[in-house]
Amino acid sequence: MPQMHCHCCNKNTPHKIVLKRCEEQHDSVLKSMACFFSTVFKGDHYVKMEKHAYCRACNAKSDLVSPQQGAFSGVKIA
Helix, strand or coil: CCEEEECCCCEEEEEEEEEEECCCCCCCHHHHHHHHHHHHHHCCCCCCEEEEEEECCCCCEECCCHHHHHHHHHCCCC
16 A cells, blocks of 8 residues: 555555545537547547545545655555
């Protein structure tokens, strides 16, 4: 688990990384269907995901800073 600074604990603690779906707002059914078919034909992922970091000590959500995102490359998936 990566070590990050927790603003709640005010110290460096291990954090768990969780992937959460990005919520996409579509104005109409036609727009949502067009978006779905464009992702299918492009071959992109069907579900867009974003990373969230939670402190293992207090379970508070921590901000992911762009320079530290490279630190997650060494995280092992169980």
